Amino acid sequence: MLSPVQAVEGLDAGSGQESIFKDIRDTVLGITRKYDRAYWLQCAKEGRFTVESWQAMCDAGLMGLSIPEQYGGMGESLTGLIMMQDLLSRAGTPNLLLVVTGLARVPLVKHGTPEQIERYVVPTVSGKKRICFAITEPDAGTNTFKIKTHARQTRDGWELSGQKVFISCAEDADFIMVVARTRPAQDGDARKQGISLFMVDARAKGIEKQKLNINVAGPDRQYMVFFDNVKVDKDALIGPEGDGLRCLFDGLNPERLLTAACSVGIGDYALARTVQYVNSRAPFGQPLGAYQGVQHPMARAKAHIDGARITMYEACRTFDAGGDAGRASNTAKLLASEAAVEACDAAIQFHGGYGFDADYDVITLWPFARLLKVAPVNNEIILNYIGQHVLGMPKSY
Numbered sequence: 001m002l003s004p005v006q007a008v009e010g011l012d013a014g015s016g017q018e019s020i021f022k023d024i025r026d027t028v029l030g031i032t033r034k035y036d037r038a039y040w041l042q043c044a045k046e047g048r049f050t051v052e053s054w055q056a057m058c059d060a061g062l063m064g065l066s067i068p069e070q071y072g073g074m075g076e077s078l079t080g081l082i083m084m085q086d087l088l089s090r091a092g093t094p095n096l097l098l099v100v101t102g103l104a105r106v107p108l109v110k111h112g113t114p115e116q117i118e119r120y121v122v123p124t125v126s127g128k129k130r131i132c133f134a135i136t137e138p139d140a141g142t143n144t145f146k147i148k149t150h151a152r153q154t155r156d157g158w159e160l161s162g163q164k165v166f167i168s169c170a171e172d173a174d175f176i177m178v179v180a181r182t183r184p185a186q187d188g189d190a191r192k193q194g195i196s197l198f199m200v201d202a203r204a205k206g207i208e209k210q211k212l213n214i215n216v217a218g219p220d221r222q223y224m225v226f227f228d229n230v231k232v233d234k235d236a237l238i239g240p241e242g243d244g245l246r247c248l249f250d251g252l253n254p255e256r257l258l259t260a261a262c263s264v265g266i267g268d269y270a271l272a273r274t275v276q277y278v279n280s281r282a283p284f285g286q287p288l289g290a291y292q293g294v295q296h297p298m299a300r301a302k303a304h305i306d307g308a309r310i311t312m313y314e315a316c317r318t319f320d321a322g323g324d325a326g327r328a329s330n331t332a333k334l335l336a337s338e339a340a341v342e343a344c345d346a347a348i349q350f351h352g353g354y355g356f357d358a359d360y361d362v363i364t365l366w367p368f369a370r371l372l373k374v375a376p377v378n379n380e381i382i383l384n385y386i387g388q389h390v391l392g393m394p395k396s397y
Contacts, residue, residue: 020080021079021080021083024062024065024080024083024084024087025083025087027060027062028057028062028083028084028087028088029087029091031053031056031057031060032087032088032091032093034053034056035050035052035053035056035093036091036092036093037091037092037093037269037361039052039053039093040053040092040093040218040219041217041361041364043219044217044218044219047219047221048219049097049169049171049172049219049220049221050093050095050219051172053093053095054095054097054127054130055127057084057127058125058126058127059127061074061125062084063101063124063125063126063127064125065077065080065081065084066078066080066081066102066105066106066254067105067109067121067125068109071109071117071118071121071122071125072122072125072126073125076109076320077320078254078257078316078319078320079313079316079317079320081098081102081254081258082257082258082260082261082312082313082316083261084098085098085099085102085258085261085262085265086261086264086265086309086312087265088265089261089262089263089264089265089266089268089269090265090266090268090269090272091265091269092266092269092365094218094262094265094266094368095220095262096168096169096218096220096262097130097132097168097169097172097173097220098258099168099255099258099259099262099376100131100132100133100168100169100255100376101124101130101131102251102254102255102258103133103251103252103254103255103258103376104131104132104133104177104251105121105124105131105251106250106251106254107177107197107238107239107247107248107250107251108120108121108177108199108238109121110247110250111197111238111239111247111250112238112239113235115235116199116235116238119199120175120199123174129174129175130169130172130173130174130175131173131174131175131176131177132167132168132169132170132172132173132175132176132177132202133167133168133176133177134164134167134170134176134177134178134179134225135147135164135179135248136164136165136166136167137149137162137163137164137165138163138165138224142377142378142381143397144179144195144245145185145191145192145195146185147162147179147180147181147195148162148181149161149162149163149164149178149179149180149181149227150162150180150181150182151180151181151182151196151198151232153182154231156231156233156234157231157232157233157234157236158182158198158231158232158233158234158236158237159229159230159231159232160178160180160198160200160206160227160229160230160231160232161227161228161229161230162180162226162227163224163225163226163227164178164224164225164227165212165224165225166212166214166222166223166375167209167222167223167224167225168220168221168222168223169220169221170202170209170223170225171209171211171221171223172221173202174201174202174203175199175200175201175202176199176200176201176202176207176225177197177198177199177200177238178197178198178199178200178227179195179196179197179244179245179248180195180196180198180244181194181195181196182194182195182196182241182242183242192245192246193242193243194242195242195244195245196237196238196239196241196242196243196244197237197238197239197244197247197248198232198236198237198238199236199238200227200230200232200236204230204231204232205230205231206227206228206229206230206231207225207226207227207228207230208225208226208228209223209224209225209226210223210224210225210226211223212224215367216367216368216371217364217365217367217368218368252329253315253319253325253326253329254319255376255377256315256329256330256332256333256377256382257312257315257316257319257325257329257332257333259333259336259337259372259375259376260308260312260329260332260333260335260336260337261312261336262336262340262368262372263308263333263336263337263339263340263369263372264305264308264309264312264336264339264340266340266343266344266365266368266369267301267305267336267339267340267342267343267344267369268302268305268343269365270340270343270344270346270347270362270365270369271298271301271302271305271343271346271347273347273361273362274298274346274347274350274351274362275289275298277350277351278294278298278350288350294350297342297346297349297350298343298346298350300342301339301342301343301346302343304335304338304339304342305336305339305340305343307335307339308332308335308336308339309336311328311331311332311335312328312332312336314328315328315329315331315332326385326389327386327389327390330382330385330386331386333377333379333382334379334382334383334386336372337369337372337373337379338373338379340369340372341366341369341370341373343369344362344365344366344369344370345366347362347365348362348363348366381397384396384397
């Protein structure tokens with residue numbers, strides 16, 4: 001069987017599953033030809049979400065990837081969703097809302113009631129509704145156990161108060177998956193308890209959104225979101241009360257892999273642009289690309305990208321088979337984000353002064369690639385995971 005990597009590279013597919021991957025590839029490439037990098041940059045300039053390309057993906061059925069067929073999806077395979085993000089990013093059009101959607105829908109499908117899945121998941125397949133995700137807080141950072149956003153139980157449901165930061169696409173979403181404390185914090189292993197997951201109407205009374213001044217040359221904007229005694233229905237609680245982190249953890253590997261797909265894709269885009277440039281520019285009589293000093297850094301970046309991509313799809317296979325994909329998912333995220341920065345740095349270097357001219361769209365690649373070493377989880381936390389769960393070292397945080 002050919003791997004999804006080979007399918008992405010454009011080789012013919014043989015098996016039934018690979019035929020599906022080929023169909024996904026052809027569909028995504030068709031969308032990126034219509035909604036290309038120029039469209040993506042124009043949306044970024046206008047400060048608006050890529051509504052048209054998102055709806056095109058929904059209309060093509062692509063947002064049904066990883067969703068059970070009984071809910072209008074294409075089956076629970078994660079591989080196709082990762083391939084879509086990979087291809088979008090290779091065209092220079094990565095999508096952060098796809099990352100948070102991919103994260104949020106997993107705990108909904110695994111731990112939500114049939115009614116909740118119908119309300120919150122099914123409309124995301126057609127594009128009628130969009131989901132964003134809110135966990136990070138100004139004073140907690142990556143330490144989720146220190147969050148202060150809390151939900152107080154009332155006779156009619158819950159009342160939510162607190163604030164979240166760095167919330168991607170909050171203004172473009174219809175629902176916000178909110179991580180909130182429902183019991184006082186405890187120490188030790190018990191600290192995982194008392195945190196719950198809620199689905200909140202993004203336009204509910206008491207919610208205020210403030211756009212952050214973050215410039216990563218992309219259309220996906222970041223927000224500070226305030227919750228001031230927001231009333232939440234009883235049936236908005238996802239999974240058992242106080243056990244939200246366990247439910248949420250089911251979505252972390254898909255999040256890691258969707259982020260890795262952004263990284264390897266944008267890294268390949270940067271290299272492809274640069275290869276075209278150095279092969280056509282010959283200030284000393286032969287193309288710049290003929291010099292080892294130019295070839296080797298780019299070849300090294302490409303090797304690192306391909307290694308990360310292979311690990312990424314191996315993690316997908318493990319996840320789809322029901323295995324523990326934590327090791328490969330975290331490794332893929334780490335390697336991919338580092339490789340993307342390496343590729344973008346080479347692109348800037350070998351474009352010379354033009355690498356810093358925004359009109360050449362090279363310097364614009366670097367902030368996005370660099371962001372993915374920090375978000376949605378920083379690489380230091382990834383290394384902590386590998387140290388503890390792979391190497392067997394003591395817990396360090």
